[in-house]
Amino acid sequence: MIANITLNLPSVIEFGAGKIGTLPHHLQGFTRVFILVDKPVFTKIEPIAGELEKSGSTVLLSTEVVPEPPIDTLSGLLQTVKLFNPDAVVGVGGGSTMDLAKLLAVLCSGEQQIHEVIGINKLGSRKTRLILAATTSGTGSEVTPIAVLTDTREKLKKGVVSPHLVADVTIVDPELTLALPAPVTAATGMDAMTHCIEAYTNRFAHPVIDNIALQGIRLISENLETAVLAGDNLEARTAMALGSLYGGLCLGPVNTAAVHALAYPLGGEFNVPHGVANSVLLPFVMDFNLPACTEKYAQVARTMGVTIQGSPDSVAKEGIRNIKQLSQRCGIPSGLRQLNIHAGAIPSMAKSAMLVTRLLDNNPRKLELSDAQAIFTAAFNGSAG
Amino acid sequence: MIANITLNLPSVIEFGAGKIGTLPHHLQGFTRVFILVDKPVFTKIEPIAGELEKSGSTVLLSTEVVPEPPIDTLSGLLQTVKLFNPDAVVGVGGGSTMDLAKLLAVLCSGEQQIHEVIGINKLGSRKTRLILAATTSGTGSEVTPIAVLTDTREKLKKGVVSPHLVADVTIVDPELTLALPAPVTAATGMDAMTHCIEAYTNRFAHPVIDNIALQGIRLISENLETAVLAGDNLEARTAMALGSLYGGLCLGPVNTAAVHALAYPLGGEFNVPHGVANSVLLPFVMDFNLPACTEKYAQVARTMGVTIQGSPDSVAKEGIRNIKQLSQRCGIPSGLRQLNIHAGAIPSMAKSAMLVTRLLDNNPRKLELSDAQAIFTAAFNGSAG
Numbered sequence: 001m002i003a004n005i006t007l008n009l010p011s012v013i014e015f016g017a018g019k020i021g022t023l024p025h026h027l028q029g030f031t032r033v034f035i036l037v038d039k040p041v042f043t044k045i046e047p048i049a050g051e052l053e054k055s056g057s058t059v060l061l062s063t064e065v066v067p068e069p070p071i072d073t074l075s076g077l078l079q080t081v082k083l084f085n086p087d088a089v090v091g092v093g094g095g096s097t098m099d100l101a102k103l104l105a106v107l108c109s110g111e112q113q114i115h116e117v118i119g120i121n122k123l124g125s126r127k128t129r130l131i132l133a134a135t136t137s138g139t140g141s142e143v144t145p146i147a148v149l150t151d152t153r154e155k156l157k158k159g160v161v162s163p164h165l166v167a168d169v170t171i172v173d174p175e176l177t178l179a180l181p182a183p184v185t186a187a188t189g190m191d192a193m194t195h196c197i198e199a200y201t202n203r204f205a206h207p208v209i210d211n212i213a214l215q216g217i218r219l220i221s222e223n224l225e226t227a228v229l230a231g232d233n234l235e236a237r238t239a240m241a242l243g244s245l246y247g248g249l250c251l252g253p254v255n256t257a258a259v260h261a262l263a264y265p266l267g268g269e270f271n272v273p274h275g276v277a278n279s280v281l282l283p284f285v286m287d288f289n290l291p292a293c294t295e296k297y298a299q300v301a302r303t304m305g306v307t308i309q310g311s312p313d314s315v316a317k318e319g320i321r322n323i324k325q326l327s328q329r330c331g332i333p334s335g336l337r338q339l340n341i342h343a344g345a346i347p348s349m350a351k352s353a354m355l356v357t358r359l360l361d362n363n364p365r366k367l368e369l370s371d372a373q374a375i376f377t378a379a380f381n382g383s384a385g
Numbered sequence: 386m387i388a389n390i391t392l393n394l395p396s397v398i399e400f401g402a403g404k405i406g407t408l409p410h411h412l413q414g415f416t417r418v419f420i421l422v423d424k425p426v427f428t429k430i431e432p433i434a435g436e437l438e439k440s441g442s443t444v445l446l447s448t449e450v451v452p453e454p455p456i457d458t459l460s461g462l463l464q465t466v467k468l469f470n471p472d473a474v475v476g477v478g479g480g481s482t483m484d485l486a487k488l489l490a491v492l493c494s495g496e497q498q499i500h501e502v503i504g505i506n507k508l509g510s511r512k513t514r515l516i517l518a519a520t521t522s523g524t525g526s527e528v529t530p531i532a533v534l535t536d537t538r539e540k541l542k543k544g545v546v547s548p549h550l551v552a553d554v555t556i557v558d559p560e561l562t563l564a565l566p567a568p569v570t571a572a573t574g575m576d577a578m579t580h581c582i583e584a585y586t587n588r589f590a591h592p593v594i595d596n597i598a599l600q601g602i603r604l605i606s607e608n609l610e611t612a613v614l615a616g617d618n619l620e621a622r623t624a625m626a627l628g629s630l631y632g633g634l635c636l637g638p639v640n641t642a643a644v645h646a647l648a649y650p651l652g653g654e655f656n657v658p659h660g661v662a663n664s665v666l667l668p669f670v671m672d673f674n675l676p677a678c679t680e681k682y683a684q685v686a687r688t689m690g691v692t693i694q695g696s697p698d699s700v701a702k703e704g705i706r707n708i709k710q711l712s713q714r715c716g717i718p719s720g721l722r723q724l725n726i727h728a729g730a731i732p733s734m735a736k737s738a739m740l741v742t743r744l745l746d747n748n749p750r751k752l753e754l755s756d757a758q759a760i761f762t763a764a765f766n767g768s769a770g
Contacts, residue, residue: 001620002627004401009394011551015593016389166396208400208627215596235386242387242593 005206008163010170020173024051033059034086036101038093041135060084065097070150081108088129095139098132099147102165105130123162133171136188137240140248142170157264174241182228186330187275189224192247194278198257199250201293202362209254214303216246221304228330257363259285261356265349272339279332283324284379292365335382346376390591393548395555404558409436411554418444419471421486423478426520445469450482455537466493473514480524483517484532487550490515508547518556521573522625525633527555542649559626567613571715572660574609577632579663583642584635586678587747594639599688601631606689613715642748644670646741650734657724664717668709669764677750720767731761
C-alpha cells in the first residue's frame with residue numbers, strides 16, 4: 001500500500017534558460033524588496049533590480065554571503081534587513097545564499113529570535129514573500145523546507161526545518177550556472193546525486209519520491225561530466241539543473257541519511273564545503289550500506305547506465321565503482337587526506353556525526369560509532385575505485 | 386535540450402488515507418469558512434465542520450452541486466457565498482464541486498464577473514484561501530489551474546484557466562473514494578488515464594511531465610479494474626488516487642488534446658458526464674493518432690504491461706487493444722450509441738468540437754472536420770477491441 005506523504009512545494013517553479021527574467025513578474029505588487037545575491041551572478045541581477053526600481057519598488061541589494069553561513073553572519077544581515085523592513089526577500093545563489101534568504105524572510109518580522117527556531121517545526125509563520133533562484137546544481141535548497149547554519153562555537157552544523165522555509169516562487173535558470181567553476185560544479189553535482197541516492201535508499205523512502213530520485217540519478221550521471229569539463233554547455237547545465245531540482249524535491253518528504261550526517265563535522269570542524277564533504281563520503285557510505293540495500297543500489301546502477309548481467313550484488317558494486325570513477329573524472333578529491341583533515345580528528349568527527357540522529361535514523365543500515373570511524377578511516381585514505 | 390516549463394502547484398499536497406483530517410490544521414487562523422461538498426461524502430465532512438465551529442470559526446456547508454455545472458449554478462452559489470463573505474473556500478468532491486469551489490474562491494471578493502473570466506489568464510487575483518479535496522480518481526482538478534463550466538445556451542463547455550485557480554492546499558484522501566459507485570470509478574479512472582496519455586503524447590510534451598504521466602498510466606492500468614470490481618479495496622483506491630493526482634499534474638503545464646476536445650460537445654449537448662465521454666472516445670482517438678505517435682503509444686503499451694516483442698506499431702496496437710479491453714472489463718459503454726446519442730448529431734458535434742482549438746492544437750496528429758466526423762462515427766458503433 002502506498003504510504004501517506006505530505007509535499008510542501010513552491011506555488012510556482014519557473015524552470016529553464018532565461019527564467020530569471022520572470023523575477024519582476026513574481027514581485028508585482030511588492031514595494032520593498034531585499035535581494036541577497038552571490039557575487040558571481042551580481043551583474044545578472046543588477047539590471048533586474050534596476051527594472052524593479054523603475055517600476056516603483058525600493059530595492060536593497062546585498063552580496064554579504066559567507067559560505068556555510070555561521071549564525072553570526074545571519075545575525076548581522078538580520079539587523080540590516082529588519083531596518084530595511086522588506087515585504088519580499090529574494091535569494092539568488094547557492095545553498096548558503098538561499099538558506100540565509102529563507103531565514104531572513106521568516107525572521108525579519110521580528111517575532112522570533114534565531115536560537116528559538118533551530119530544530120524541526122519551531123517556526124511560527126512567515127509574513128514576507130520569499131523567492132529563491134538557484135545558481136548551483138546543486139544544493140536543492142530552492143525547493144526544500146530546510147536551512148543550515150554553522151554554530152562556530154560548538155563546531156556543528158545546525159538545521160532549521162519548517163514548511164515556512166519553502167519559497168513562494170522558485171526559479172531554476174541554468175544560464176545562471178554557466179559560469180560556475182569546474183570544482184564547484186563537480187562537488188554540488190555529486191551533492192545532488194547524493195540527495196537522490198540517499199532518498200531512494202532511505203528507510204522512509206516513498207514511491208512518489210523514488211520516481212523523482214531515479215530521474216535525478218539518470219540526469220546527473222548522464223550530464224555531470226560534461227557540465228564539469230565544458231561549463232558553457234547549456235544542454236548539460238540544463239539537465240544538471242533539473243537533476244538538482246529533483247534532488248531537492250527529495251529532501252523535504254524523505255531527506256538524506258548517513259552521508260550527510262558524516263559530512264556535518266567536516267563542515268563544522270574543518271570548513272569543508274558541504275558539496276565536497278558529501279561527494280568524498282558518498283562511495284564509502286555506499287560500501288558500508290551495500291548489504292542493507294543491495295537491490296536498490298542495483299537499481300541505482302542500472303539507472304546510471306550499468307548494463308552488466310549478474311546478481312544484484314555484482315550490479316550494485318559496479319554502480320558504486322561507477323560513482324567513484326565519475327567522481328574521479330570530475331576531479332572530486334578521492335579522500336579526506338586531500339581536504340587537509342588529519343587522521344587524529346577521526347574519533348571526534350565520528351562522535352560528532354553520531355549526534356546527527358535526525359539523518360542517521362534514515363539510513364538503510366544501522367550505523368554505530370565504530371562504523372562511523374571505519375567509514376571515515378576508509379574515506380581518509382581514499383580508494384582506487 | 387530540456388525545454389522551459391512553469392509549474393503552478395499547491396503549496397501543500399496531503400496524500401493518503403485519513404488525510405481529510407488535516408483540514409482543520411490547514412484552516413487555522415481562518416474565521417469564515419465556506420465548504421461546498423458532494424452529498425455522498427457529506428457525513429465525512431460534517432464532523433470536521435463541527436470541529437472548526439468549536440474552535441471558533443463560522444462555517445457554511447453547502448451541497449448545492451450540479452454535475453457539469455451550468456453557469457447559472459455558479460451564479461446562484463456566488464450570491465450566497467458573497468453574502469457569507471468567507472476568508473476560506475473548501476471544495477470536497479469530484480471535478481464539478483472542485484471547479485465550482487475554485488471559481489467561488491476567486492469571484493466572491495466581487496472584483497470580477499463570471500463572463501469576464503472565461504478564457505485563459507483573465508483572472509486578476511484570488512484573496513480567499515482555497516482548499517480542495519478530491520473524492521473521485523479522477524478529474525485531477527485538485528491540482529489544476531482549470532475550471533470548466535457548461536454554457537447551456539450555447540450548449541458548450543467553457544474553460545477558465547489561471548494560476549489563481551490552483552489551490553493553496555490539496556488533500557487527496559483515498560478513503561473518500563471508497564464509496565464511489567463502480568460506473569463512476571470506471572469513468573473517472575479512464576478520464577485520469579486519458580489525462581496521462583494525452584499529456585505524454587502531446588505536441589507540447591515535456592520530460593518532467595512525461596515522467597509523471599507514465600507513472601500515472603502504470604498505476605491506473607494496474608489498479609483500475611480492482612477499484613471498480615472491489616470498491617472497498619483501499620490499496621487499489623490509494624493507487625488510483627495517486628494515478629489521478631499524477632494525471633492532474635499533467636494538465637496545467639501540458640494539458641490534454643483531441644479526446645477532450647471531442648468530449649466537450651458530448652457534455653455540452655447531451656449532458657454525458659465528462660469522465661464517460663473521455664473514456665468512450667479514448668481508444669478511437671488513439672486509433673486515429675497512431676501513425677503520428679507510434680513510438681510513444683508503444684511506450685504507453687509497455688508501461689501498461691504489454692510485453693510482446695515486435696515493431697513499435699504492433700506493440701502500440703496491442704496497447705490500444707489493452708485499453709479497449711480494460712474499458713470493457715470496467716463496464717465503460719463501448720460506443721456513443723449506448724449514451725443515447727443519435728447518429729444524426731455527429732455532424733454538429735464534430736463542428737462543435739473543432740471550436741476547441743485550445744486542445745486540438747495539442748494533438749499529435751492534425752485533425753480536420755472530416756477526421757472528427759470519422760472518429761465520432763467509429764465511436765458511435767463501438768468496437769470489439
